[in-house]
Amino acid sequence: MKKTTYLVLTFFIISTSIFASIKLFSNVPNRFIQVDDTIHQRSRIAKRGSVTEVFPQFPGGAHALRKYIKENLKYPEISARNKVQGTVEINCVVTKTGVIEKVIVMTSLDPYCDAEAVRLVKNMPRWIPGNINGVPSDMHRVIVVDFKKNTDQKVATNADFNSIVTCGGIENKYSETIFTVVEQMPQFHGGLVAMKQFIAKNIKYPELSKKYKISGNVYVRFVVSKDGKLCDAQILRSLDAYCDKEALRVIRSMPNWISGKTNGVNVSVYYIVPLTFALPL
Structure with missing residues (x-):
């Protein structure tokens, strides 16, 4: 029961955070490192001195x-x-x-x-x-x-x-062109609820991120092609290197989606999904 409640609360944050601005840690410097062949922004606590x-x-x-x-x-x-x-x-x-x-x-x-x-x-x-x-x-x-x-x-x-x-x-x-907004946006089979369940089942909180109490959202942008395949996954908003890598892994492991349409024709569309890494209360 507690686990179910925790998952519901976690993904309530996901669904609402799409329309909210993200507050980064004011005392956390931003760094860029290479992870999984992609340059990501890394949030990291400076133990001594300041980062310029x-x-x-x-x-x-x-x-x-x-x-x-x-x-x-x-x-x-x-x-x-x-x-x-x-x-x-x-x-x-x-x-x-x-x-x-x-x-x-x-x-x-x-x-x-x-x-x-x-x-x-x-x-x-x-x-x-x-x-x-x-x-x-x-x-x-x-x-x-x-x-x-x-x-x-x-x-x-x-x-x-x-x-x-x-x-x-x-x-x-x-x-084909890649669209940002179309008449019928692409969706995970089963809709938003099914997508949340897939993420909850497959996401793994990185141990190092948990150890240093890194929590928040990673925003991933990808393309849902006209045949429903997911490709070109990129970190749009970073949390830390390990959470970024895990977010990309989960997105890339998703099955094909229902493709987007405009004027009744399947088209490729950009889509953004936030993945939440929340520490236990």
Whole structure:
């Protein structure tokens, strides 16, 4: 009875936390380490002294970054013709050597603008790497690329676009778009209750995280493809390295979902699930 009550309370927090902001520990410095081939943000209690973080930056600073984007961005012809305007948000990792890796689209505009934003970021010169207490470190960076049709902006022809962003990375131009919101969102077979039960049955609280009383939510974003397969799972909001790794493991172990639909057609859709690691009361 106690166990059932605990699970109900835990997943009540999960369902409500999607719409709430997350409060990180104010006394916990943020670190980035590599776990399971993905760079995650790690929350860690500093036992002595303070942790100083310097975030990576484009050579010459923010002004130089804006100039680089303006001079190198090519507005996709098909997007310009369809009057598509807005921003694409790119999440990437600036390594300790200043190289940009793990480029993914966080906020999509259309497949052609997404592809152009990815191309632009991947072709950037080396950044000045970030550091923690003076030691160069791999760190995440979000780069916003604006697509606003100006008379002096370069326009790319369709021939310039041989690829677009899709589930599994960059594929050919005939691949599908990944949507963020559709008429019928994808769902776990059996719905939200069944998904919570699956997570409760399969999640394992990492012993080290429990030992150091790390608790809270890990937000995982993934793609539910048009055939219901889950792919491209990424940590959107980190807790610590061990909880992050466990959250990814659970998501990746899920069976196929019911795919999302728009206009009656199956499409690939981004989906976010929070997984809660709660210490016993």
